[in-house]
Amino acid sequence: MSFAEEQYVIRGGKPLEGEVVIAGAKNAALGILAAAVMTDEKVTIENVPYVSDTRTLLKAIENIGATVEYLDKHTVVICGKGIREGQPVDDEYIRRIRASYYLIGALLGKHKYANVALPGGCDIGSRPIDLHIKGFEKLGAETEIVSGGSIVAQAKELHGAHIYLDTVSVGATINIMMAASLSPGKTTIENAAKEPHIVDVANFLNTMGANIKGAGTDVIRVRGVEKLHGAEYSIIPDQIEAGTFMAMTVATRGNVLIKNVIPKHLEAISSKLVEMGAHVIEYDDSVRVMADGVLKATQIKTLPYPGFPTDMQAQMAAILGLADGTSIVTESIFENRFRYVAELARMGAKIRVEGNSAIITGTKKYNGATLRATDLRAGAALVIAALAANGVSNIENIQYIKRGYEEFADKVSALGGMMKVAENEQEVTKKKLELASNL
Numbered sequence: 001m002s003f004a005e006e007q008y009v010i011r012g013g014k015p016l017e018g019e020v021v022i023a024g025a026k027n028a029a030l031g032i033l034a035a036a037v038m039t040d041e042k043v044t045i046e047n048v049p050y051v052s053d054t055r056t057l058l059k060a061i062e063n064i065g066a067t068v069e070y071l072d073k074h075t076v077v078i079c080g081k082g083i084r085e086g087q088p089v090d091d092e093y094i095r096r097i098r099a100s101y102y103l104i105g106a107l108l109g110k111h112k113y114a115n116v117a118l119p120g121g122c123d124i125g126s127r128p129i130d131l132h133i134k135g136f137e138k139l140g141a142e143t144e145i146v147s148g149g150s151i152v153a154q155a156k157e158l159h160g161a162h163i164y165l166d167t168v169s170v171g172a173t174i175n176i177m178m179a180a181s182l183s184p185g186k187t188t189i190e191n192a193a194k195e196p197h198i199v200d201v202a203n204f205l206n207t208m209g210a211n212i213k214g215a216g217t218d219v220i221r222v223r224g225v226e227k228l229h230g231a232e233y234s235i236i237p238d239q240i241e242a243g244t245f246m247a248m249t250v251a252t253r254g255n256v257l258i259k260n261v262i263p264k265h266l267e268a269i270s271s272k273l274v275e276m277g278a279h280v281i282e283y284d285d286s287v288r289v290m291a292d293g294v295l296k297a298t299q300i301k302t303l304p305y306p307g308f309p310t311d312m313q314a315q316m317a318a319i320l321g322l323a324d325g326t327s328i329v330t331e332s333i334f335e336n337r338f339r340y341v342a343e344l345a346r347m348g349a350k351i352r353v354e355g356n357s358a359i360i361t362g363t364k365k366y367n368g369a370t371l372r373a374t375d376l377r378a379g380a381a382l383v384i385a386a387l388a389a390n391g392v393s394n395i396e397n398i399q400y401i402k403r404g405y406e407e408f409a410d411k412v413s414a415l416g417g418m419m420k421v422a423e424n425e426q427e428v429t430k431k432k433l434e435l436a437s438n439l
């Protein structure tokens with residue numbers, strides 16, 4: 001069996017009920033795991049989500065000489081001592097995930113030399129890394145793209161700098177913050193991204209001895225230190241996994257307690273769900289989401305944090321397709337992030353894309369269909385739609401979804417959703433029949 005053959009088989013129509021525990025934040029984990037190799041001492045990281053993106057990055061880190069030991073499913077001990085200076089970082093793992101670019105900032109800071117294969121990841125339009133490179137150059141590095149598609153960044157000496165980011169970029173902010181931590185002098189990053197995972201990576205680096213202030217605001221100040229040391233750190237909960245379960249609860253008119261979250265990080269999502277007619281009750285580290293009856297249309301525009309997250313755009317569109325009235329969803333971060341629209345249309349959704357907006361006319365019910373995930377969050381949107389649909393759906397290309405959702409089918413099943421993993425086409429047919437007859 002190849003991974004590409006795996007599919008989800010989902011029968012819709014059951015309101016989700018119960019409790020779900022959210023994993024650690026994937027996007028924080030990717031920055032933190034890369035930053036962990038910046039010291040030669042041991043680093044213990046807890047609450048690492050067990051998803052394919054983190055496992056892939058850990059394989060890549062291991063392949064360049066670090067040791068990686070899983071103490072349990074969510075706790076990893078990393079030691080970057082064995083990483084050979086000057087060695088190119090290039091293998092099948094590095095090229096599989098976009099966040100491997102964090103190894104440029106990490107290794108440039110640590111060894112003043114990084115040679116890292118260019119990133120892959122989800123195909124959601126052109127995703128340049130010019131701002132990362134500009135930042136490294138301001139810190140004193142020379143950079144070039146060498147044959148075979150790798151980036152080399154090197155410096156005799158790094159130094160602090162004043163860096164203004166033309167566009168708010170999560171990746172550039174984290175990458176520059178890492179390299180600047182080991183660049184002597186003062187660095188200021190202006191127009192920095194403010195996402196919760198920026199704060200988490202900064203907190204982690206500070207636990208390792210870095211001196212970073214202002215993370216979570218748009219001006220981050222870093223005072224370079226000579227070296228970093230070992231640390232123990234626990235990753236924050238995943239805002240997007242939580243948001244996905246919130247949207248899924250609303251789509252199925254369910255009632256779910258979503259545990260291990262930071263409600264503040266979910267405010268943009270909660271407020272849109274409330275506008276749609278759902279109820280969201282916030283507790284210290286959980287939220288309860290409830291919905292019944294008719295959902296109302298609304299307008300959403302994706303923006304950098306604290307605005308509405310682009311990584312929740314597709315999931316919201318999936319539920320707005322079932323709301324009463326016309327909604328407009330505007331994507332202002334990435335181009336080409338509406339590829340799921342054609343898939344939802346196969347289920348009966350009425351969505352028209354005009355420029356960077358999707359105009360959604362609500363329909364009463366989706367119908368089950370054979371669907372294809374086009375990227376991670378688009379895939380999550382299809383799972384939501386399928387759980388709300390009449391009949392049985394199967395979703396192909398779930399390797400995208402597994403990049404960011406831990407034990408997705410198990411978590412949904414525990415809430416009463418009818419979702420199974422099928423390993424190949426024959427199993428898809430078998431599981432579809434099983435689910436269809438399970439009245």
Ligand code: UD1
Nearest residue numbers: 027099127128129130131132167169170171172311333334
């Ligand atoms: C990260 C997240 C991704 C999320 C995105 C926006 C990770 C691993 N991924 O992606 O899930 O969707 O933030 O919240 O954390 N840009 C440039 N030049 C650059 C870098 C970015 O022009 O050098 C542009 C991008 O094309 C995009 C915008 O800046 O239009 C924001 O991208 P960015 O925040 O960098 O996204 P990622 O870090 O790739």
